[in-house]
Amino acid sequence: MIETFVALLLAHVLADYVLQPRWMVDHKSAPGAFLLHGLAVLVTAGLVLGSWDAWEIAVLAGLHMVIDAVKTFGRWDGIGAHLLDQIAHLITLGAVALFAPGLYAGGLWADLGPALPHAFALLAGAVLVTRAGGFAVGILMRDYQHPGLPEGLTNGGMMIGLLERGLIFLFVLVGQPAGVGFLIAAKSVLRFDSTRDRDHGVAEYVIIGTLASFGWAILISYGVVALRGALPPPALP
Numbered sequence: 001m002i003e004t005f006v007a008l009l010l011a012h013v014l015a016d017y018v019l020q021p022r023w024m025v026d027h028k029s030a031p032g033a034f035l036l037h038g039l040a041v042l043v044t045a046g047l048v049l050g051s052w053d054a055w056e057i058a059v060l061a062g063l064h065m066v067i068d069a070v071k072t073f074g075r076w077d078g079i080g081a082h083l084l085d086q087i088a089h090l091i092t093l094g095a096v097a098l099f100a101p102g103l104y105a106g107g108l109w110a111d112l113g114p115a116l117p118h119a120f121a122l123l124a125g126a127v128l129v130t131r132a133g134g135f136a137v138g139i140l141m142r143d144y145q146h147p148g149l150p151e152g153l154t155n156g157g158m159m160i161g162l163l164e165r166g167l168i169f170l171f172v173l174v175g176q177p178a179g180v181g182f183l184i185a186a187k188s189v190l191r192f193d194s195t196r197d198r199d200h201g202v203a204e205y206v207i208i209g210t211l212a213s214f215g216w217a218i219l220i221s222y223g224v225v226a227l228r229g230a231l232p233p234p235a236l237p
Helices: 002-018 022-026 031-049 055-073 078-099 115-144 156-173 178-195 200-230
Strands: none
Touching: 002 031, 002 055, 002 078, 002 115, 002 200, 022 031, 031 055, 055 078, 078 115, 115 156, 115 200, 156 178, 156 200, 178 200
């Protein structure tokens, strides 16, 4: 069961965060964009599972589209709606894996050994930590925009967020969580000059964004560690 869940999780994050560009998100209420996203969900699930003849994959894609339709056509917005949307998707992934635990074992990739699901978990975690984390933090910070924010490099803040969350993911995976504290200290020092002469709103904006980014990365990173712990250990050469 756990291999099937990991494979479905990877398919989900690829469909939602890699194969769903900005224009598709902005035009998701249009039938063409909506159906194209549903097709991406179906194709990624089939590819990652290595199976195309399982009806459960079609059911999963249908459930995914129902959840997206509720959020899109219900005009739900904000960080709460985004998190509830993703939690609902995770519940459906778990339900399908529980109902059809042998989906991965019956696919093309099962014979490649137990190391592949670990690679799936790492890849899914990397996407969730970096790209999905950027979306989540960006949605959260929309409510805290401040006119006194200092100007920086184009997309500089986004790149900083990707790098810091990626480093946290790496620190946790290699068993060096103390590196996260060093990262927080280093960012605090670097941000000090840009906020010390400005009002409290700018400093609070930076603090909220930093804590949200770090918190997301830590939560997902330890989730991936737990997920890999539940998988059969990869075979040694």
